[in-house]
Every structure is written in C-alpha cells, then in structure tokens.
Amino acid sequence: MTADHLDGNALAGPLAELFAVDVTAATGRCASCGLAGPIAALHVYGPEPGLVGRCPGCEEVVLRLVRGPGSAWLDLRGALSLRVTLPE
C-alpha cells in the first residue's frame, strides 16, 4: 500500500450499510483488465468526495461509493462480476 491510498478494507463499513454480506470479502473482476481478487485488495482513494476503489493491477476504477445525506450512490460499472460465497 502506498501513502496516497487506503486498502479495500476501508470499504467494509460504508458497504455494510448497503449490503447484508461483507462485500469486501467478495471476489470482484476488473472490467478493464480482467484481474480477479477480493474487494479488500482494491486501492481505495477518498473517503471524500467519495470512495474510489481501483484495480491493484491496472488502476482503473472498479467501484465508486458516494454517501450523501439520506442517500448513497454505488457505481459498479468497473466490476464485471462480484462472486459472493454463500452457505449451500
């Protein structure tokens, strides 16, 4: 981790507000380079004006999360998929 960004674990609290599962444990696939890995491994910039999760491989944006008063905006355009492990 370099000084100018956080790691993806910084997303755990803000995403827990929206999702019942811990999304940082899910495996995301970068829409730009195809690299797959845990959301917790993203390079995260922010938290203000919003959280920006970038692929550790190519630095493209995988996820953006803006928390305003009374609303949150989540953009997952940069993630091809999220694989969430669930009980059988």
Add this chain to the structure above:
Amino acid sequence: MAIVSRGFRGRPRAGGDRLPPGQYLVEDFPVLSAGPTPRVPADRWEFTIDTEEGETHRWSWQEFMALPQERPAVDIHCVTKWSKLDTHWEGVSLDVLFEDVESAAEYALVHSYGGYTTNLPVEDLLDGKAWIVHAFDGEELEPVHGGPARLLVPHLYFWKSAKWVRGIRLLNEEWPGFWETAGYHNYGDPWREQRYEGD
C-alpha cells in the same frame, strides 16, 4: 414573556459574506484525490479543445505558456465544505483559448490526464470566469494540486476545477462527468448549495 437570547444567533462566521452556506474556512490547502497523481512532463503535455464538428485546437506547453497570462485572485469552495479565500493563481483565461474556436455547443466535458472528467456549461468557462492555471502562490503548480496545469472555475464547487487538465470537448448534449455520475450535482453552485443530485 418573550425571552430573546443572543446566544442562539451564533457568532458571526469567519469569512463573512464571502463564505457560501454550509462552508468553513481553511488556511491550508487540503488535497482530495480520486486516484494516483499523474506525473506529466511539460514536453509531453498538451491541451486540446475539440469542437462538436470534430475540429481540434491544440497547444503544446510552450505555445500555452506564450499566451497572455493573467493572475486571478479568487475564493475557492470545495463540496466537502472547506473554503479558502484569496487564493493566487497564474494562467491563461479560457477566453483566450476559445478566441479562434468556432462552436455553437452549449456543453463542455473537461478531461484530465489520469482519466478524470467533469462537465459544465460552456458559458461558465467564458467571460473571465475560468482559467487554465499553472502556478499557485507564485510557485509552479505541484502535481498533488493538479500540476502542470489545472482548470480553475472558482464560482463552482472545486471538483469542477479539474486537476491535470488535458482538454475540453464541446458537446451539443450534456455528458455528466466523474462525480456527476456518482451522486454529485450536475452544476455545483456553492451559493445555492448544489452538492448532490437533487439539491
């Protein structure tokens, strides 16, 4: 009996009527970033204006620095609520850069090295309201603050003043930028507190 207490009025805010609603003053210069800081050497830098007809106007660093320079002293207001008064910049007015640009487009999409974008109406770039700046407080603009050059549009929230600016695309239709597609206001007037979509 009416009880009037001055205590609930609060103290006059520092900054007085130069501080938009909901803002507080800072003396330092906070750095907010949505990605890694691009490092763009001057000899590889260029600035372009692309019209809606597909015409491209292009300036190298040398050509840009040879244009008439201005020194705007302005107040800046970040959507995260800090404001900084009397900031001193040096750069080229967008009026100069638009001098030979033939366009009837109403919308602009500003794009930066590193991939950042932001949108605003073309009229907000003209008539002495916006500059491409390359110096702050008499010093070369540092990369963390957008150097070698950034847009400066001080009458809108500061996310519109794109760091590491690379060019402007003129469009007939509005094309929302990086933060404008993630919940932030399309226009961003600090005096009307247009922070988020729907404000």
